[in-house]
Amino acid sequence: MKAPPTELGPLELGDLSVGCTVLAGGGGGDPRVGLLMALHAVSKTGPVPLVQLEDIDPDGLVLPSGMIGAPTVMVEKIPNGAEGRVIRSALEARLGKPVVAMMCLEMGGINGVLPVAWAANAGLPIVDGDLMGRAFPEVQMCTPHLHGISAWPCAIADERLQVITYETRDNVWLERLVRNTVSTLGGCACAGLYPMTAIEAAGPTIRGTLTTAISVGEAIRTAPEDPFDSLGSVVPLACLLTGKVTAVERRTEGGFVRGSATIEGTGVDGGRSLTIEFQNENLVALEDGEALATVPDIITLLDSHTAHGIVTEHIRYGQRVVVGVFPAPEPWTSERGLAVVGPRVFGYEVDYQPVHASS
Amino acid sequence: MKIEDTLRIGIDVGGTNTDAVVIDSNDNIIAKTKTPTTSDIQSGISTALGSVLSGLTESVDRITHVMLGTTHATNAILERRDLNKIISIRVAGPASHAIPPLFDWPDELRHEVLVGEVIVDGGSELNGQELAEFDREHLSRFLAQIDEEVDAVAITGVFSPVVPDHELAAKDVVNEVLGDLPVSLSHGIGALGLLERENACALNAALLSVAKRIVDGLTEALKSKGLSAQAYIAQNDGTLMGLDYALKYPVLTIGSGPSNSMRGAAFLTGVSDALVVDVGGTSTDIGVMHRGYPRESSSPVDIGGVRTNFRMPDLVSIALGGGSVVRYCGQEFQIGPESVGFRLTDEALVFGGSTSTLTDCAVAGGRADIGDPSHLEKTPQNLEDALVKSDRLLADAIDTVKVSRSEVPLVAVGGGSFLVPDRLPGVSSVLRPEHYEVANAIGAAIASVSGQVDRVYKLSDRSREEALQEASMAARGEAIAAGADPDSIEVVELEEVPMAYLTEPVVRVRAKCAGSLVAREAL
Numbered sequence: 088m089k090a091p092p093t094e095l096g097p098l099e100l101g102d103l104s105v106g107c108t109v110l111a112g113g114g115g116g117d118p119r120v121g122l123l124m125a126l127h128a129v130s131k132t133g134p135v136p137l138v139q140l141e142d143i144d145p146d147g148l149v150l151p152s153g154m155i156g157a158p159t160v161m162v163e164k165i166p167n168g169a170e171g172r173v174i175r176s177a178l179e180a181r182l183g184k185p186v187v188a189m190m191c192l193e194m195g196g197i198n199g200v201l202p203v204a205w206a207a208n209a210g211l212p213i214v215d216g217d218l219m220g221r222a223f224p225e226v227q228m229c230t231p232h233l234h235g236i237s238a239w240p241c242a243i244a245d246e247r248l249q250v251i252t253y254e255t256r257d258n259v260w261l262e263r264l265v266r267n268t269v270s271t272l273g274g275c276a277c278a279g280l281y282p283m284t285a286i287e288a289a290g291p292t293i294r295g296t297l298t299t300a301i302s303v304g305e306a307i308r309t310a311p312e313d314p315f316d317s318l319g320s321v322v323p324l325a326c327l328l329t330g331k332v333t334a335v336e337r338r339t340e341g342g343f344v345r346g347s348a349t350i351e352g353t354g355v356d357g358g359r360s361l362t363i364e365f366q367n368e369n370l371v372a373l374e375d376g377e378a379l380a381t382v383p384d385i386i387t388l389l390d391s392h393t394a395h396g397i398v399t400e401h402i403r404y405g406q407r408v409v410v411g412v413f414p415a416p417e418p419w420t421s422e423r424g425l426a427v428v429g430p431r432v433f434g435y436e437v438d439y440q441p442v443h444a445s446s
Numbered sequence: 447m448k449i450e451d452t453l454r455i456g457i458d459v460g461g462t463n464t465d466a467v468v469i470d471s472n473d474n475i476i477a478k479t480k481t482p483t484t485s486d487i488q489s490g491i492s493t494a495l496g497s498v499l500s501g502l503t504e505s506v507d508r509i510t511h512v513m514l515g516t517t518h519a520t521n522a523i524l525e526r527r528d529l530n531k532i533i534s535i536r537v538a539g540p541a542s543h544a545i546p547p548l549f550d551w552p553d554e555l556r557h558e559v560l561v562g563e564v565i566v567d568g569g570s571e572l573n574g575q576e577l578a579e580f581d582r583e584h585l586s587r588f589l590a591q592i593d594e595e596v597d598a599v600a601i602t603g604v605f606s607p608v609v610p611d612h613e614l615a616a617k618d619v620v621n622e623v624l625g626d627l628p629v630s631l632s633h634g635i636g637a638l639g640l641l642e643r644e645n646a647c648a649l650n651a652a653l654l655s656v657a658k659r660i661v662d663g664l665t666e667a668l669k670s671k672g673l674s675a676q677a678y679i680a681q682n683d684g685t686l687m688g689l690d691y692a693l694k695y696p697v698l699t700i701g702s703g704p705s706n707s708m709r710g711a712a713f714l715t716g717v718s719d720a721l722v723v724d725v726g727g728t729s730t731d732i733g734v735m736h737r738g739y740p741r742e743s744s745s746p747v748d749i750g751g752v753r754t755n756f757r758m759p760d761l762v763s764i765a766l767g768g769g770s771v772v773r774y775c776g777q778e779f780q781i782g783p784e785s786v787g788f789r790l791t792d793e794a795l796v797f798g799g800s801t802s803t804l805t806d807c808a809v810a811g812g813r814a815d816i817g818d819p820s821h822l823e824k825t826p827q828n829l830e831d832a833l834v835k836s837d838r839l840l841a842d843a844i845d846t847v848k849v850s851r852s853e854v855p856l857v858a859v860g861g862g863s864f865l866v867p868d869r870l871p872g873v874s875s876v877l878r879p880e881h882y883e884v885a886n887a888i889g890a891a892i893a894s895v896s897g898q899v900d901r902v903y904k905l906s907d908r909s910r911e912e913a914l915q916e917a918s919m920a921a922r923g924e925a926i927a928a929g930a931d932p933d934s935i936e937v938v939e940l941e942e943v944p945m946a947y948l949t950e951p952v953v954r955v956r957a958k959c960a961g962s963l964v965a966r967e968a969l
Binding site for chain 1: 540541542545546572578605639641734741846952
């Protein structure tokens with residue numbers, strides 16, 4: 088087994104961003120803007136050290152961070168670049184402690200890569216872990232929430248470097264207030280939330296997720312033959328169906344994009360048809376009305392040629408895809424976890440059925 | 447002269463051959479030619495024109511329109527040849543400093559093209575509000591200190607497809623400080639996605655001189671043949687633009703070849719919804735024609751190593767062609783991926799060569815009548831059995847491309863199209879049109895004119911239907927501006943994508959309208 092990377096340079100960042108499309112479950116947006124930000128940052132600072140929580144000052148602050156709002160806005164309104172610095176200063180001042188490491192809020196889409204840019208600019212390491220182990224849409228859908236750890240004090244910054252610091256009653260209120268602020272700020276902003284000491288973070292953090300995402304990207308990049316064989320050799324993967332997108336339907340409800348995609352099987356899967364229900368992320372995969380996979384398992388439409396993940400906004404008629412499912416990060420499969428991110432939370436009257444993946 | 451007496455010429459300048467066709471007002475092909483492509487634009491077009499006109503008994507005065515599809519702009523970028531020195535201005539501060547302009551360009555292309563780049567404050571928000579006041583002073587200062595020669599300027603503003611005002615203001619500053627330089631503005635070129643639009647806009651500015659040469663070359667070639675026809679140039683979506691437009695937006699000519707080929711193929715058969723299979727010597731391209739236009743790929747397109755957000759036809763390519771080498775190993779035929787390519791007439795068995803190719807198999811199976819079949823009598827295996835495998839490869843590729851479950855017609859074109867069997871699963875009929883070898887030039891000759899927009903709409907102050915209507919009308923306006931006949935304009939594409947993770951409903955709408963050329967009557 089190859090030793091995991093100890094720092095993130097251009098090669099690791101490229102692999103990480105591909106891994107973040109695969110492990111996103113269709114959410115979190117296209118990582119490209121985050122990747123280019125990180126590449127630009129490390130081109131000036133050199134690689135960012137990748138550390139385990141045990142390697143840093145136990146009383147120092149770890150700062151989970153990322154963008155918040157619409158990734159489709161951020162592809163147009165790209166960040167200033169100094170948002171990470173002003174967020175960090177605001178929370179250091181509020182908590183009276185220095186931040187000693189940055190962390191990705193989620194390991195999917197743009198947020199699995201973007202915080203690396205902030206770590207580089209701050210001269211800080213990045214923690215090999217995150218708070219979702221995939222992408223989810225809301226602030227309370229983070230593992231510290233299961234441990235009763237509050238997401239606040241939270242700081243939001245925009246490209247004008249205006250900073251707003253939140254002290255809220257609970258994490259759900261924070262989600263509500265932040266979502267409205269982001270709308271006023273033009274659809275996307277940057278956030279630092281769930282600030283924790285390294286010791287506090289040890290409980291909730293899903294470990295090793297950057298290393299996993301990088302190994303996914305690397306496996307696909309270096310695949311000698313079929314990238315899906317290589318992908319399946321580094322992470323447990325269930326391929327539900329190979330086919331093509333024959334219908335996509337979208338609607339906006341309650342501020343979130345809901346919709347469904349129909350995938351008709353080709354080749355050995357000819358004659359079968361799957362429906363994927365999504366709300367920003369892919370949440371349920373149905374065949375003949377029966378759920379084959381549900382959230383929090385990670386359901387990703389993978390490009391059948393490149394094995395890269397396709398975000399829900401980019402699902403289009405005619406795409407040729409493999410419906411891939413990766414087992415949910417362990418914290419989400421507990422009763423408490425399912426109460427926060429299980430299929431019923433998203434309005435589906437089905438129970439979570441763990442997918443059988445081979446690795 | 448009456449409309450029914452008018453003629454049109456379609457010209458396609460490809461990598462190897464330049465094809466030209468003359469089409470009458472009833473869309474009959476009355477002359478065609480294939481000549482080798484030359485590196486000099488004007489002489490290549492002149493030669494093709496001369497050749498196709500020599501086969502024409504009608505008076506050249508009857509030719510009212512000439513349509514050109516060309517790879518010149520593509521090749522200029524790929525070969526880093528004849529490109530302008532440019533400045534790229536981004537009007538987006540305080541946003542976007544995290545990624546500098548043209549950051550992902552290959553170093554040698556950036557070195558070849560870029561004199562300077564800057565980010566100044568300005569631009570718009572998603573909802574049309576000002577992001578920041580446009581910093582005229584900053585831009586002025588930046589331009590004043592440029593001491594190298596500059597041929598053209600590219601300007602890209604954040605959300606300029608929503609509000610172009612600050613791009614226009616920046617253009618005024620450029621003209622004040624640097625004089626009357628050509629300027630490309632991004633809102634006329636690309637869709638949402640600041641970096642991809644900025645890339646396309648900068649490539650466009652770099653191509654402006656190439657565009658001038660194409661347009662001048664075409665104009666001169668027409669003049670030398672005594673033609674006074676209106677001229678048009680084909681763009682990446684298979685529609686046409688007038689020469690004025692081509693001079694401003696040359697980057698849009700990139701990738702017109704496959705679109706023209708598919709549209710030509712569909713035209714020759716008269717079907718608007720079909721699979722188009724183009725079998726060459728080495729590979730086969732399979733695309734889908736939907737309502738008369740190629741279905742577009744959803745993945746981003748790199749041009750010369752630069753990411754843009756242009757849409758190109760969605761093609762599946764497999765290594766299967768008339769020259770594909772066929773081997774018999776382990777009780778099974780192995781097809782390709784190697785091909786004898788243009789050496790087919792030396793190396794294939796039916797031409798007395800020693801390599802088994804798919805062409806030999808087709809001759810053995812009675813699908814083609816090429817060369818001398820008696821050469822095949824000596825082969826130990828029954829070559830026609832390899833066709834079972836090649837048919838399966840084709841059928842599998844077709845199945846991955848095809849979207850509807852119902853059977854659709856298939857148009858087979860290209861030099862190796864005899865390999866396509868008459869029956870394929872999911873295919874209602876296989877059409878083999880005459881003139882298939884000049885499908886590209888025909889596609890150019892019959893192309894329509896289009897306009898498209900990509901905008902975002904808040905649904906708090908308008909209904910979804912109103913947003914779609916507004917986008918369609920804007921696209922229609924663009925089509926008219928590009929030269930379409932208002933009475934013939936149809937909406938050919940309308941796509942709405944709600945934007946995720948926002949509190950209020952916002953949709954992004956892409957609309958494309960196309961219509962026939964205005965003034966088909968004589969000049």
